[in-house]
Amino acid sequence: YIESNDREVIVFATEHRTYRNKTGISQWENILGDNFIRIHRSYIVNRASITSIDKDYICIGEVELPISRKYYKAVQAESSQII
Secondary structure: OEEEEOOEEEEEOHHHOEEEEOOOHHHHHHHHHHHEEEEEOOEEEEHHHOOEEOOOEEEEOOEEEEOOHHHHHHHHHHHHHHO
16 A cells, blocks of 8 residues: 655555655556555555455555545445455
């Protein structure tokens, strides 16, 4: 998944690898395409990595990421396709 933190973006990859860069999260959203979904102004997640979806958060393994009200309907509409 990708997390935006002020002016820095952190890409969380498999095997606990992380990468930091200055590319904005909106640019990442355009670059990554349909395999990823925006769930919050600070988070984009890989659909294939989602293990569960709850009302307020998405789980990627042990990590819980919040779903914002702005993206809630889009996440719920696609939840049957994701899992």
